[in-house]
Amino acid sequence: MKRQYRITIDGVATTNFGYAYLALVNPSGSGRRLVLRSVEVSKIENFNAGASVPSQELRRWSASEALTGEDVSMYMSQADPTSSLPAGIVCRRHTEFDPESSDVIVRYLQNRAATSVNTLNRVLFGAPTTFSKFSAAWSVSKSADLEPITVNPDEAMALYNANPAFAALTTPRRIQVVVEDYTGARYAWTFSANTYPGMALVSLENRSANPVKLISLRTGDVGTTDTPTLRLVPIGQLYSKDTSDTTKRPGNYSIIPMDSEYGLPSNSELILYTDVGFVPSGVPEAAIADSSSAAPKGLNYLHTRDFVGPVYRTILAEVENTRFLVGIQSSLGIYYSHELSDLLVRRSGITVNQGEGVGLVNSAETASGYSTGAIAAIGAWPQMSIHVTVDIYPATDPRLSITGLLSNSDVVVLEAGTETVLASADAVSGTWNWDYDPDVVSNVDLCIYRIGSTPYVVRSLNLGLSGATLPVSQVFDRNYSNT
Amino acid sequence: MAKTYTVAAIGVAFASNKSLLAIYNAHATRKVKVYRVWVLNNQTTGVAGVLTSMTLRKISSLSGGTSLTPVAHDTANTSVDLTSITCAAGGTFANTAEAQLRVVMWSCDEPAVSGATSDEFECIVPLMCVWDSTGDSNIEPITLNQNEGVHVLQPGANAVGILDVFVEFTVN
Numbered sequence: 001m002k003r004q005y006r007i008t009i010d011g012v013a014t015t016n017f018g019y020a021y022l023a024l025v026n027p028s029g030s031g032r033r034l035v036l037r038s039v040e041v042s043k044i045e046n047f048n049a050g051a052s053v054p055s056q057e058l059r060r061w062s063a064s065e066a067l068t069g070e071d072v073s074m075y076m077s078q079a080d081p082t083s084s085l086p087a088g089i090v091c092r093r094h095t096e097f098d099p100e101s102s103d104v105i106v107r108y109l110q111n112r113a114a115t116s117v118n119t120l121n122r123v124l125f126g127a128p129t130t131f132s133k134f135s136a137a138w139s140v141s142k143s144a145d146l147e148p149i150t151v152n153p154d155e156a157m158a159l160y161n162a163n164p165a166f167a168a169l170t171t172p173r174r175i176q177v178v179v180e181d182y183t184g185a186r187y188a189w190t191f192s193a194n195t196y197p198g199m200a201l202v203s204l205e206n207r208s209a210n211p212v213k214l215i216s217l218r219t220g221d222v223g224t225t226d227t228p229t230l231r232l233v234p235i236g237q238l239y240s241k242d243t244s245d246t247t248k249r250p251g252n253y254s255i256i257p258m259d260s261e262y263g264l265p266s267n268s269e270l271i272l273y274t275d276v277g278f279v280p281s282g283v284p285e286a287a288i289a290d291s292s293s294a295a296p297k298g299l300n301y302l303h304t305r306d307f308v309g310p311v312y313r314t315i316l317a318e319v320e321n322t323r324f325l326v327g328i329q330s331s332l333g334i335y336y337s338h339e340l341s342d343l344l345v346r347r348s349g350i351t352v353n354q355g356e357g358v359g360l361v362n363s364a365e366t367a368s369g370y371s372t373g374a375i376a377a378i379g380a381w382p383q384m385s386i387h388v389t390v391d392i393y394p395a396t397d398p399r400l401s402i403t404g405l406l407s408n409s410d411v412v413v414l415e416a417g418t419e420t421v422l423a424s425a426d427a428v429s430g431t432w433n434w435d436y437d438p439d440v441v442s443n444v445d446l447c448i449y450r451i452g453s454t455p456y457v458v459r460s461l462n463l464g465l466s467g468a469t470l471p472v473s474q475v476f477d478r479n480y481s482n483t
Numbered sequence: 484m485a486k487t488y489t490v491a492a493i494g495v496a497f498a499s500n501k502s503l504l505a506i507y508n509a510h511a512t513r514k515v516k517v518y519r520v521w522v523l524n525n526q527t528t529g530v531a532g533v534l535t536s537m538t539l540r541k542i543s544s545l546s547g548g549t550s551l552t553p554v555a556h557d558t559a560n561t562s563v564d565l566t567s568i569t570c571a572a573g574g575t576f577a578n579t580a581e582a583q584l585r586v587v588m589w590s591c592d593e594p595a596v597s598g599a600t601s602d603e604f605e606c607i608v609p610l611m612c613v614w615d616s617t618g619d620s621n622i623e624p625i626t627l628n629q630n631e632g633v634h635v636l637q638p639g640a641n642a643v644g645i646l647d648v649f650v651e652f653t654v655n
Contacts, residue, residue, distance in 0.1 A: 004623045006584060008582035008583060008584070010582075010586070035621075037619075037621045037622055038622060042586075042587065044536075044586060044587070044588050045588075046534055046588060065577055065578075066577070066578075066580070068540070068578045068580070070582065096500060096538065096578065096636060096638035097500060097638070098499050098500035098640075099499055099500070099639070099640040100499040100500075100640050101499075161639075162640075162641075170588075196536040196586065196588070197533070197534045197535045197536055197588065197639055198535035198536045198637070198638045198639015198640065198642065199536050199638050199639065253580065253581060253582050254582050255581075256541070256581045256582060256584060258623040258624075258625065258626060259623070259626035259628070260626070260628055260631060261626075261628060327599075327600065328599040328600065329599065329600055329601045329604055332604065332610075333601065333604025333605065333607060333610040333611075334610060335587065336522075336587050336604075336605070336610050336611050336612075336613055337609065337610050337611070337612055337613070337615075338585065338612060338613055338614050338615040339612070339615045339618070340609075340610070346619050346621070346622065347619055347621065385585075385586050387584075387585070389622060391621070
């Protein structure tokens, strides 16, 4: 049975050259094959040079409904390793809520590192450079007379991207949240989020029985408006230090069954990674073409200067941004379109077999840029929304083969322990084949009837992903009399 | 062929965290399959537009709002009807915990003659098909089983103006 899923990834970047924004892996021995049906990359950015800076508001409200957004618990750490965040306290990014039903606690302007909208700080190896720093949306006062902001049970708080008439630059933000629970234990989250107008960068929901106090909430300007050179490539092997890093494993929030009857895929058949390093498929990690001048730079996933290596699709996503009210939109509107934002993966049949993986990687580098000392598009951290549509199939089409059947045998396959007939055949001989769906059928009762032979029955025959062959020996019925 | 409908929310006004158009299936056995969704900036009255986001996401409940009547593509196809299937603009909803199916940035400002900004591109129908399961049988439609729905949500405040939303779906 085929199952189709839609994968959504927001707010991710790469912390090193050549890392994949997103990797899909089909584990060895999964018994499945994954087929990509679309890979869509939309740059959800607004860029208006010279326009005003948007404001952000820290808001709180009584939350009667559960909040949306991605749970960022994988980025949480606790000051005391023995403490445990009370159940019901959830920090999320990209939350949608009704801002008009909330109270503003503080409002501030989104800081930017530079005065020129073209000169954002660049992020190298995960650390902000130059003079960008976290600005405190809120932090607890040193005065004991002033209470911290408290989120009581069934309340929520969010840092909301207000949308003035001329919202300017939208960039990814680095978020730092520190809270204190009713026991005095403190917990911190540090993660990145996209600035989507009208949505919260970060939210804190309290469904526990006790209040939680906000100690500090800080945001930092990260990202660039540079254009990454995206490639969809096969993966050879992932860096082991990254496969064990839980912050690089998006949760079930990011995987949506196209039909809820499919359920969620298990980790034995599909694993997602973000910001993951990997070795290329089929070529050395530092691959050099015959025509190369052999001047490795280490600025792409091939760790060479050469644009060689296995690749499915390449895109220089210069359809960068929307331009609100000003000029011709550089994206020409195509990123709205579901089909036009696909990297021509539709109808490609790109298949990830067992033990294989595929990754969306930034392989940006420019030879001339490097030689003149201007390193362009390193890491390139634009605000992207990445979606993948993937089918999960059984790796093979399993078959149950019954061999050695005497002439005029009747075969019946029942759902184990029931009278539900799954398959049947009359008057067969020799070999009888039945192709089954391993996601539907697991155990069956097999019954073979023949005039003049005793019934041949096998109970609870286990059928796996690989099929089965069952030779039978039917026994002559001495007591049978056809009169 | 499964019975096909288009439901339209015409001239829907923006509001804070508003469900612009939602479809909800409460039928015990029938499946609603959403094939295409369009959002169009079809407004001519001048407004002080803002920038907001628009998401396509699944919902687990829907009530109230302005009821919308889908139009059948073929009135001679009487195989099914819309029993227990609700379409509404501005309804009260509950989002599911999953990620959004799509997110796009949206300019609420009215389009201008001979312009080429985002406001004008939002009027071009092929560009504004934010969900398309047609033309490629490998892309499944969004399937709504019992007590499942999908909607176009505008989450921000201060959004002004109006827009049109269309959803094409089947029932079988």
